[in-house]
Amino acid sequence: MVSQHGILLAVGIISDHFGPLVAKVCDCLLRHGELSLQEIVRRLELSPGQVKNSLLVLIQHNCVQAFSAPKGRDRTVTLYLAIFDNVLHRLRFSKFLSVIRADIPESEVLIEGLLQNGRLTFDQLVGRTISKVPEGSIRPAREEIRMNLNKLVHAHFVERCPKPEPFIDPLVVQQPTSSRRRAPKNFEKVISLEQKIVNTADLSDAERFSEIPYIIEDASDVNGCSRDPVDSAKRKRGAFEVDEELNSTIAENEVLWRANFEQFTFCLKKKFCADRKKLKLKVGTHPIWESFCEANLTEKDTDSVTSPINGILERLRQKEGGASMTLDQVTRVLEDLQCTTSNENPEAYTFDLRKMVESCRNEEIESLVKKKYGQAAFTIFRLLVTQGGPVETDQIIDTTILDKQIVHSTLYKLWKDDYVDTEKISSVAGTGYAQFYVWRAKSTFREQFIDNLYHAALNLRQMVNYIAELLLEGSKDDTKLRNRKNILILALTRHDDSLMLFHDF
Amino acid sequence: MALPTSDPILGNLRGPQQQVCIHVFAAGSHGMSSGDLQAALDLTPATVTRLTNALVVLGVLKKVPAVRSPRFRNRQAPVVFMDARVEPSAEITGGGRWHHGDGKVDAPAVALARRACLDQIDRLPGPAATPSMVHAGLVGRGGGGPAGVLSVGHVAEVLRAMALGGVLEECRNNTGEEEGEFGGLGQGRCATGARRAGAPAWAGAMEEFPCGVCPVIGQCSPDGGLVSPATCVYFNKWLEMDF
Numbered sequence: 001m002v003s004q005h006g007i008l009l010a011v012g013i014i015s016d017h018f019g020p021l022v023a024k025v026c027d028c029l030l031r032h033g034e035l036s037l038q039e040i041v042r043r044l045e046l047s048p049g050q051v052k053n054s055l056l057v058l059i060q061h062n063c064v065q066a067f068s069a070p071k072g073r074d075r076t077v078t079l080y081l082a083i084f085d086n087v088l089h090r091l092r093f094s095k096f097l098s099v100i101r102a103d104i105p106e107s108e109v110l111i112e113g114l115l116q117n118g119r120l121t122f123d124q125l126v127g128r129t130i131s132k133v134p135e136g137s138i139r140p141a142r143e144e145i146r147m148n149l150n151k152l153v154h155a156h157f158v159e160r161c162p163k164p165e166p167f168i169d170p171l172v173v174q175q176p177t178s179s180r181r182r183a184p185k186n187f188e189k190v191i192s193l194e195q196k197i198v199n200t201a202d203l204s205d206a207e208r209f210s211e212i213p214y215i216i217e218d219a220s221d222v223n224g225c226s227r228d229p230v231d232s233a234k235r236k237r238g239a240f241e242v243d244e245e246l247n248s249t250i251a252e253n254e255v256l257w258r259a260n261f262e263q264f265t266f267c268l269k270k271k272f273c274a275d276r277k278k279l280k281l282k283v284g285t286h287p288i289w290e291s292f293c294e295a296n297l298t299e300k301d302t303d304s305v306t307s308p309i310n311g312i313l314e315r316l317r318q319k320e321g322g323a324s325m326t327l328d329q330v331t332r333v334l335e336d337l338q339c340t341t342s343n344e345n346p347e348a349y350t351f352d353l354r355k356m357v358e359s360c361r362n363e364e365i366e367s368l369v370k371k372k373y374g375q376a377a378f379t380i381f382r383l384l385v386t387q388g389g390p391v392e393t394d395q396i397i398d399t400t401i402l403d404k405q406i407v408h409s410t411l412y413k414l415w416k417d418d419y420v421d422t423e424k425i426s427s428v429a430g431t432g433y434a435q436f437y438v439w440r441a442k443s444t445f446r447e448q449f450i451d452n453l454y455h456a457a458l459n460l461r462q463m464v465n466y467i468a469e470l471l472l473e474g475s476k477d478d479t480k481l482r483n484r485k486n487i488l489i490l491a492l493t494r495h496d497d498s499l500m501l502f503h504d505f
Numbered sequence: 506m507a508l509p510t511s512d513p514i515l516g517n518l519r520g521p522q523q524q525v526c527i528h529v530f531a532a533g534s535h536g537m538s539s540g541d542l543q544a545a546l547d548l549t550p551a552t553v554t555r556l557t558n559a560l561v562v563l564g565v566l567k568k569v570p571a572v573r574s575p576r577f578r579n580r581q582a583p584v585v586f587m588d589a590r591v592e593p594s595a596e597i598t599g600g601g602r603w604h605h606g607d608g609k610v611d612a613p614a615v616a617l618a619r620r621a622c623l624d625q626i627d628r629l630p631g632p633a634a635t636p637s638m639v640h641a642g643l644v645g646r647g648g649g650g651p652a653g654v655l656s657v658g659h660v661a662e663v664l665r666a667m668a669l670g671g672v673l674e675e676c677r678n679n680t681g682e683e684e685g686e687f688g689g690l691g692q693g694r695c696a697t698g699a700r701r702a703g704a705p706a707w708a709g710a711m712e713e714f715p716c717g718v719c720p721v722i723g724q725c726s727p728d729g730g731l732v733s734p735a736t737c738v739y740f741n742k743w744l745e746m747d748f
Binding site: 008012364367368370372375378379382383386397398400401402403404452453455456458459460491494495497498501 | 665666733
């Protein structure tokens with residue numbers, strides 16, 4: 001289950017975007033897991049029509065997945081599951097747009113449409129794109145739009161929508177399996193059901209990312225002609241051509257497309273790791289690291305980045321100072337940066353993102369401990385985290401070389417805020433002490449930290465809304481309020497990096 | 506064991522008592538526990554107890570409780586015997602190398618040791634240094650002063666504490682080969698100067714606004730109540746500060 005403030009944050013987002021009614025339904029699903037329509041109606045005491053419409057909105061925007069589950073022996077019931085991750089992704093649509101702007105700028109308007117509307121058919125996308133073109137500008141041709149959409153599909157930024165109502169038996173599914181996303185072990189059991197449902201609903205990769213096929217058009221077949229499959233059959237072009245045209249028509253009229261959040265998350269993760277790593281690089285190694293990041297190929301999984309040595313060298317030569325570096329120097333630096341080669345492919349270097357993400361997470365928590373409780377707490381907390389197991393008070397005092405008084409008071413502060421756990425151990429007779437205390441970093445300190453992250457995001461959003469209300473009411477301090485609002489929005493955008501680091505990367 | 510001829514006390518003792526004293530005096534300010542004596546002299550526990558008790562009564566040896574000695578952490582020997590004329594080392598009495606008896610850190614000594622070690626790491630070629638390298642450098646520089654009396658163990662402790670404090674970075678020789686930057690270091694721990702890299706630890710955005718370090722975040726609720734964002738004093742201060 002998602003933490004308390006995570007749910008509040010998600011509900012806040014839905015409320016801001018779709019209104020309080022939809023937010024209530026979303027809240028109910030997030031708190032109680034998968035429910036049927038009847039159960040939601042009963043719990044919320046709303047009319048079935050209201051609940052149904054809310055569910056439709058949530059499904060349209062990919063925040064809820066429906067599925068059929070067995071009920072009794074031979075009946076099935078439709079259950080609805082809220083997808084917490086997708087709700088939170090709504091916070092970062094502007095970041096997703098900037099990824100496309102940098103990568104495939106001509107398709108930005110298509111992604112914008114998909115993000116704004118949740119899911120659209122190709123026809124709807126074309127209609128929207130044409131309507132958005134300002135007066136006097138050239139309208140893009142249908143073919144051009146199709147090409148731009150296919151670029152997005154090819155790069156996996158856009159996918160075909162999953163099955164609307166797959167059959168899943170939650171009881172069978174509840175064995176803890178390794179989820180596709182490599183979540184930390186203590187999360188595995190919690191998210192496996194949601195992830196499994198999402199996985200089952202998803203189409204196979206081949207189908208998910210299958211582009212809109214092109215068909216060779218007749219000279220007479222100009223824009224605007226109806227692509228009626230029956231007409232095509234009548235033209236007797238042959239079974240194969242009819243199928244192709246049918247496929248194309250289905251792909252354009254009936255297939256729903258949506259943004260593939262996983263790919264966007266992966267792009268942001270790569271960028272995040274690349275930027276963080278840059279801060280720690282030694283002088284002279286920046287060009288090599290940048291070349292490595294630019295040269296990477298399509299990844300098989302989202303936990304590592306692989307680049308071929310030829311690609312790296314090629315890009316390096318174009319950089320300042322890069323042309324003079326020898327292969328030996330480059331390989332040595334790459335190894336120093338923890339890029340490894342494998343036996344199957346000695347020509348390619350792989351960087352493990354998981355380790356980097358893990359160390360960034362630890363750094364962030366430790367840095368906050370330092371800011372909140374001081375240098376002594378930072379030292380003690382790091383000792384407890386690196387040791388993993390219980391550490392006796394005296395050993396903490398010895399290893400950190402701190403005053404006994406300071407160690408005791410710091411441990412108390414950390415214990416009060418749930419960062420550390422303590423245990424009293426009665427010693428064996430004869431050692432001179434009746435008992436002594438051991439300390440360990442609490443196993444749930446991560447969850448606590450993540451909940452605080454959500455809480456902070458929630459507070460920022462509340463402040464933004466509060467200031468927006470004040471602005472609507474009109475006040476003489478308009479500029480001041482607007483400035484405050486911008487500062488808060490900027491803080492929220494940067495804070496979202498932390499949310500992604502701990503939840504999505 | 507050879508008889509140190511200069512010691513008059515030893516000269517007055519005979520037989521097993523003399524043997525016990527020779528060993529205990531040799532252990533200096535660390536003393537020896539009854540278990541150590543049993544192992545060294547190959548005597549039964551009862552015999553050792555009888556001998557040591559007699560020597561304590563004579564005033565030749567004294568019993569000192571070993572409160573915080575790493576040697577006894579896992580064992581049940583709380584007491585060591587040592588030369589009555591010798592002061593027990595801080596290790597045994599509970600002061601530790603860096604702490605006084607009351608638990609307070611010997612701040613000047615620690616600060617001096619830290620500075621000396623950091624200077625040494627900066628001086629040494631290559632990005633990393635083991636405690637032995639740092640110690641060798643300190644001894645080589647000589648110049649007297651407290652820095653000169655640090656043992657390798659002391660240096661290792663100081664380096665470890667600095668690594669935990671974020672001033673240094675602990676790294677391991679990952680290749681185990683003789684070449685490269687780690688040449689000559691062999692296996693085992695080394696410390697590299699994070700100071701030199703100059704990279705500060707990454708701070709999340711949460712530290713920039715008040716919620717990150719808020720002492721009452723546990724009581725903060727979006728629905729109002731005593732503590733809520735709209736009425737938050739810290740938020741108001743933070744936002745106003747920018748003007």
